[in-house]
Amino acid sequence: MGEDVLRRFPDWPQKLHEAVEAARARPFDWSKHDCALFAADVVLAITGKDFAAHDRGNYDSDVAALRLIHSRGGMVPMITAMLGEPVSVLRARRGDVVMYRSELGPSLGICLDSKCAFTGPTGLVFKPRKECELAWHV
Numbered sequence: 001m002g003e004d005v006l007r008r009f010p011d012w013p014q015k016l017h018e019a020v021e022a023a024r025a026r027p028f029d030w031s032k033h034d035c036a037l038f039a040a041d042v043v044l045a046i047t048g049k050d051f052a053a054h055d056r057g058n059y060d061s062d063v064a065a066l067r068l069i070h071s072r073g074g075m076v077p078m079i080t081a082m083l084g085e086p087v088s089v090l091r092a093r094r095g096d097v098v099m100y101r102s103e104l105g106p107s108l109g110i111c112l113d114s115k116c117a118f119t120g121p122t123g124l125v126f127k128p129r130k131e132c133e134l135a136w137h138v
Contacts, residue, residue, distance in 0.1 A: 006083070006138060008095065012046040016095050019045035020112065025123040031060045036069075038119045039097045039108040043083075043138055046095050051082045075099065075106045076134065083136035092116075092135035099134045100127050111135060 009015060019042045026033050040052035059065050072078035076099070080086060083097060092098055092111040100107050100118060109118035115126045 006043075006047050006049060008046050008138065009048065012095060015045045016042065016110075016112075020110065020117055020124070023117075023119070023124055026119075027122050028119045030062060030065060031057055033119060034065065035108040035119050036065075038117075038124075039110060042095070042110045043097065047138065075108070079108065079136055083138065086134040086136050089129055089132040089135045091137075092129060092132070093137065096138050097136045098129070098132040100132045106133075 023033065023038055023041070028034060031037070037052055037056065040050065044050045044052075055068065059068055069075055069078055072081065076086065079097060079099070086099075089098060089111075094111055094113055096111045098109050098111050098116045100109060100116065107118050109116045109127070109132070111129060111132075112126075114129050116129050116132055117124045117126055119125075
């Protein structure tokens, strides 16, 4: 994050709601609506900062996405470089980026209080926050 201070818009709760609703029924799609882009879209909506600006449209498969993540040291280092050090999910707040680890690997989502939203095959899926592994404050 460097010297940039990430600040939420005054009306961020409404923008968060709108971003989640816009994604609710949107199917998963590499380079258009995958976990990282969903998280980046929400961060963009509530702060105006687009952390995925350089990556949008630059990959179109799981293999290409994994190459990009690997080139940045992995999911945790990549997100940490953008948002700062991760915190315990117990400290996650509404609108923060979270990571859930499934049998398919790590997935980024957004904290919505006790539940967190993640991209799924046919739209968003919701997991209990306590099942997430890490969080990054936004």
